[in-house]
Amino acid sequence: MCGIFGVHAPGRLVAHLSYLGLYALQHRGQESSGMAVSDREGVTVVKEMGLVSNVFDDRALTSLPGDMAIGQTRYSTTGSSSWRNAQPIYRGVGDLEFALGHNGNLVNTAELAEAAGMLPGTVASDSDLVGELIATELLGDAAEAADPLLAALQVVLPKLRGAFCFSVMDRDRIVGVRDPHGFRPLCLGRLDDGGWVLASENPALDVVGATFVRELDPGEMIVIDDDGVHSSRPFDAPDPKLCLFEFVYFARPDTNLYGQNVHQSRVRMGEALADQAPIDADLVMGVPESGIPAAEGFARATGIPFGHGLVKNRYIGRTFIAPNQALRALGVRMKLNPLKENIAGKRLVVVDDSIVRGTTTKAMVAMLREAGATEVHLRISSPPYRWPCFYGMDTGTRSELLAANLTVDEIRAYTGADSLAYLQLESLVSSVGATNAGFCDACLTGEYPVEIPETAAKFVLEDESARGPSGDDSSTLAANVLGDDAGSLTFPDTATS
Numbered sequence: 001m002c003g004i005f006g007v008h009a010p011g012r013l014v015a016h017l018s019y020l021g022l023y024a025l026q027h028r029g030q031e032s033s034g035m036a037v038s039d040r041e042g043v044t045v046v047k048e049m050g051l052v053s054n055v056f057d058d059r060a061l062t063s064l065p066g067d068m069a070i071g072q073t074r075y076s077t078t079g080s081s082s083w084r085n086a087q088p089i090y091r092g093v094g095d096l097e098f099a100l101g102h103n104g105n106l107v108n109t110a111e112l113a114e115a116a117g118m119l120p121g122t123v124a125s126d127s128d129l130v131g132e133l134i135a136t137e138l139l140g141d142a143a144e145a146a147d148p149l150l151a152a153l154q155v156v157l158p159k160l161r162g163a164f165c166f167s168v169m170d171r172d173r174i175v176g177v178r179d180p181h182g183f184r185p186l187c188l189g190r191l192d193d194g195g196w197v198l199a200s201e202n203p204a205l206d207v208v209g210a211t212f213v214r215e216l217d218p219g220e221m222i223v224i225d226d227d228g229v230h231s232s233r234p235f236d237a238p239d240p241k242l243c244l245f246e247f248v249y250f251a252r253p254d255t256n257l258y259g260q261n262v263h264q265s266r267v268r269m270g271e272a273l274a275d276q277a278p279i280d281a282d283l284v285m286g287v288p289e290s291g292i293p294a295a296e297g298f299a300r301a302t303g304i305p306f307g308h309g310l311v312k313n314r315y316i317g318r319t320f321i322a323p324n325q326a327l328r329a330l331g332v333r334m335k336l337n338p339l340k341e342n343i344a345g346k347r348l349v350v351v352d353d354s355i356v357r358g359t360t361t362k363a364m365v366a367m368l369r370e371a372g373a374t375e376v377h378l379r380i381s382s383p384p385y386r387w388p389c390f391y392g393m394d395t396g397t398r399s400e401l402l403a404a405n406l407t408v409d410e411i412r413a414y415t416g417a418d419s420l421a422y423l424q425l426e427s428l429v430s431s432v433g434a435t436n437a438g439f440c441d442a443c444l445t446g447e448y449p450v451e452i453p454e455t456a457a458k459f460v461l462e463d464e465s466a467r468g469p470s471g472d473d474s475s476t477l478a479a480n481v482l483g484d485d486a487g488s489l490t491f492p493d494t495a496t497s
């Protein structure tokens with residue numbers, strides 16, 4: 001996850017624009033926010049833990065003059081959720097300075113740190129590592145190049161493995177990079193007065209008044225300077241593998257990916273689910289927010305009335321991207337409340353986008369029954385989530401993934417539902433609508449497009465203290481994550497018959 005943003009608008013003050021763009025990308029990361037602004041004389045970085053609206057106010061933005069900016073909203077995958085790891089990353093090397101925002105997750109962080117001979121503690125996250133590698137090149141051969149920053153990027157980028165979209169800024173330019181698999185989205189927009197905007201998702205272009213130009217290609221790098229946009233391909237063999245879960249869950253419904261609108265894709269997922277697993281019921285409802293379009297599709301395809309059965313507290317973030325298990329569990333109860341008048345005495349079809357750890361689903365089914373639902377039939381608009389993601393979603397180990405440990409009927413019993421069905425992978429891909437495009441489906445199939453080294457772990461660059469007092473539970477070696485550890489977590493109230 002994470003959201004990245006960049007704006008290059010000669011002659012305009014852009015800190016407020018950057019704030020709006022980051023605000024539109026808040027759903028991609030809620031742990032910290034930051035912005036780097038250049039007034040062509042120097043780069044100033046402001047970053048802090050918290051939401052964009054917590055970190056910046058009008059006074060802070062007014063004190064950031066400049067006509068270029070990059071920003072980032074963070075969801076931690078490698079490196080703790082801490083101020084040190086908030087972004088943009090900044091480095092000053094001689095006369096040069098640059099800032100960097102990252103969306104994605106590298107899988108060869110430990111190998112890169114070791115190969116560079118970095119002492120423990122030098123860097124604390126994969127993004128920080130990239131900043132350090134670029135800085136090291138700027139002190140070495142790249143210093144002699146005609147364009148040292150681009151020369152450094154040409155050396156560093158091909159060494160990176162995993163998922164990465166970067167926005168990099170020096171005093172005069174913004175560089176946008178998308179990895180050769182294009183795991184995460186990145187797009188380009190144009191301001192009416194001639195400036196350029198870079199954003200993880202196109203709604204961030206809309207809110208700053210920019211017109212969508214195009215998605216960056218997997219493996220593409222663009223440099224935005226006063227002369228315009230210059231495109232290059234620093235990687236050998238692009239192999240598009242856009243994350244399927246961008247369509248299922250991550251991206252905003254008003255985002256377009258591979259030219260397909262995410263909301264419409266989700267509606268088609270619901271229609272396909274109805275075709276695949278119909279059920280007799282009184283009401284179809286979606287789990288807010290991302291389950292609702294699929295519920296609409298399910299209702300449309302079956303003719304069962306669509307309605308709302310859960311009210312979401314709009315001021316609670318996504319529980320799934322809270323940084324530890326304790327906060328996730330708390331978040332479930334804080335965020336959803338049943339609409340008793342709509343569901344009492346009814347047989348419900350409840351459509352959700354996914355079941356990962358099962359925390360939300362189990363609590364939600366219990367809430368619906370307490371509110372008077374006579375039957376609860378779960379329909380999930382994606383296949384069982386069985387394998388950890390290493391490309392930007394922090395799912396922890398296989399032992400934490402419900403579907404890696406239980407059969408579908410055991411999951412039904414664990415969640416307390418009357419029936420449970422998942423959308424099949426082929427139907428998911430056809431629902432997305434870009435059937436000839438490449439997708440990552442590793443968390444559903446175990447087929448990882450980029451090999452996962454055994455050293456891949458959230459705290460690979462930090463010691464135990466980085467977990468903090470609440471205990472972030474996601475630090476695990478890939479050997480354990482990918483090993484046959486199914487069943488290592490017990491679910492006491494699971495009926496297995």
Ligand code: SF4
Binds near residue numbers: 245441
């Ligand atoms: S493993 Fe799953 S969540 Fe991660 S990038 Fe691939 S499809 Fe997306």
